[in-house]
Amino acid sequence: MKHPILETLPPLLRQEAEKTLRTMPLPVGQVLFSPGDPCGGLPLVLGGSVKVQMTAVSGNRIVLYRMGANDICTLSIGCLMSGRGHRAEAVVEESGEAIMLPRGLFDRMMAASAAFRAGIMTSYGLRLDDLMLLVEEVAFRRMDERLEQWLATRANQGEIHATHQDIAEELGTAREVVSRLLKELERQGRVVLARGRISGIK
Amino acid sequence: MKHPILETLPPLLRQEAEKTLRTMPLPVGQVLFSPGDPCGGLPLVLGGSVKVQMTAVSGNRIVLYRMGANDICTLSIGCLMSGRGHRAEAVVEESGEAIMLPRGLFDRMMAASAAFRAGIMTSYGLRLDDLMLLVEEVAFRRMDERLEQWLATRANQGEIHATHQDIAEELGTAREVVSRLLKELERQGRVVLARGRISGIK
DNA sequence: GGAAACACGGTGACTAAGTCACATACCAGG
DNA sequence: CCTGGTATGTGACTTAGTCACCGTGTTTCC
Numbered sequence: 001m002k003h004p005i006l007e008t009l010p011p012l013l014r015q016e017a018e019k020t021l022r023t024m025p026l027p028v029g030q031v032l033f034s035p036g037d038p039c040g041g042l043p044l045v046l047g048g049s050v051k052v053q054m055t056a057v058s059g060n061r062i063v064l065y066r067m068g069a070n071d072i073c074t075l076s077i078g079c080l081m082s083g084r085g086h087r088a089e090a091v092v093e094e095s096g097e098a099i100m101l102p103r104g105l106f107d108r109m110m111a112a113s114a115a116f117r118a119g120i121m122t123s124y125g126l127r128l129d130d131l132m133l134l135v136e137e138v139a140f141r142r143m144d145e146r147l148e149q150w151l152a153t154r155a156n157q158g159e160i161h162a163t164h165q166d167i168a169e170e171l172g173t174a175r176e177v178v179s180r181l182l183k184e185l186e187r188q189g190r191v192v193l194a195r196g197r198i199s200g201i202k
Numbered sequence: 203m204k205h206p207i208l209e210t211l212p213p214l215l216r217q218e219a220e221k222t223l224r225t226m227p228l229p230v231g232q233v234l235f236s237p238g239d240p241c242g243g244l245p246l247v248l249g250g251s252v253k254v255q256m257t258a259v260s261g262n263r264i265v266l267y268r269m270g271a272n273d274i275c276t277l278s279i280g281c282l283m284s285g286r287g288h289r290a291e292a293v294v295e296e297s298g299e300a301i302m303l304p305r306g307l308f309d310r311m312m313a314a315s316a317a318f319r320a321g322i323m324t325s326y327g328l329r330l331d332d333l334m335l336l337v338e339e340v341a342f343r344r345m346d347e348r349l350e351q352w353l354a355t356r357a358n359q360g361e362i363h364a365t366h367q368d369i370a371e372e373l374g375t376a377r378e379v380v381s382r383l384l385k386e387l388e389r390q391g392r393v394v395l396a397r398g399r400i401s402g403i404k
Numbered sequence: 405g406g407a408a409a410c411a412c413g414g415t416g417a418c419t420a421a422g423t424c425a426c427a428t429a430c431c432a433g434g
Numbered sequence: 435c436c437t438g439g440t441a442t443g444t445g446a447c448t449t450a451g452t453c454a455c456c457g458t459g460t461t462t463c464c
Contacts, residue, residue: 165411176415179412179415183413
């Protein structure tokens with residue numbers, strides 16, 4: 001019961017939440033939902049990292065966004081409300097914990113707490129913004145720039161552990177494209193390549 | 203005061219809404235908001251058609267989605283809540299009317315009416331879905347397929363009035379690409395091209 | 405330990421899409 | 435009927451995605 005959005009609830013609801021809700025472990029690799037799955041509740045992420053991705057009919061994938069500590073799976077709200085299945089897939093990347101908020105409790109929280117409503121709406125707005133940015137990026141930005149930016153933001157001590165396939169799925173492109181662009185970066189002396197690992201970034 | 207989402211309000215709020223809210227004309231070409239604009243309220247579209255688009259630094263454009271009769275500009279809610287400016291631009295395509303719902307009234311409606319809340323959340327969910335679909339389309343689908351689908355869905359009596367530039371901005375591509383693909387369709391006898399007009403579709 | 409199966413990365417050849425430059429065609433107003 | 439602005443056509447080139455195939459590490463299993 002550490003999710004900040006629950007702190008904002010009036011005492012009665014908060015008590016109910018503390019009584020009924022259980023934290024749920026998120027082991028690495030666990031699939032929170034898959035395309036077509038009905039919505040079984042609203043996940044509140046307490047910690048760890050969950051990536052949300054789509055798979056095209058061609059088998060190509062792209063990561064839409066990530067949820068981290070204290071995030072709310074806004075995507076699920078739409079399913080919760082419309083009753084339609086999820087369109088994307090959510091997979092745990094770093095283990096953590098989550099709370100599954102059932103529909104009824106969610107509705108009561110929305111009714112009772114202005115702060116809760118504000119939290120939900122803000123989180124929605126951020127998600128829309130993310131997706132609009134992603135559309136622009138996919139539609140208009142060059143792959144070499146996007147790759148370099150991705151390497152820079154995800155580098156840990158100038159190093160990343162990921163296969164070319166992993167990176168291709170992040171950016172929504174093909175493995176061969178990533179391989180070629182990385183090779184070119186290596187020729188320029190800007191990275192060092194090894195199996196499943198890229199080092200010497202920046 | 204004909205927007206269906208207002209019908210769901212409790213009598214008191216509904217009276218307040220009817221007293222304070224004015225319908226606002228939406229003449230063709232009017233810009234509802236531009237990138238960076240702060241949010242001056244939540245637009246409820248009563249009729250007509252409004253397109254929401256982004257412009258990249260390169261000058262390239264892409265249409266994200268359209269709002270029609272009874273739609274709510276979900277995009278504005280995020281700005282309303284976070285206080286950040288809009289990321290996209292909204293332009294009236296077919297004239298109509300709208301209501302501008304100010305922040306305070308919106309908050310009270312969210313507090314008072316479960317049906318209003320449900321309407322807002324559902325509309326949000328649909329918008330997210332649209333954008334996810336768009337990401338997949340832009341990232342993975344072939345331009346010739348997307349163009350043909352666009353022609354099919356927008357054809358009126360097998361005819362469309364639009365320049366190649368217009369179509370390119372719909373699909374997030376370059377004018378030359380649209381010109382070439384259309385020329386190829388014409389060679390196949392599937393469309394007839396004229397200045398500013400495409401006919402004989404399907 | 406060794407063979408087989410698998411995962412990862414490299415690369416050539418080709419197609420699709422985007423960019424740049426410029427030519428041509430159409431149309432409205434003087 | 436000329437002219438400037440808008441719309442379209444097209445060649446040449448670059449970037450990105452696809453397909454096919456290879457080589458090389460890793461793991462598994464006997």
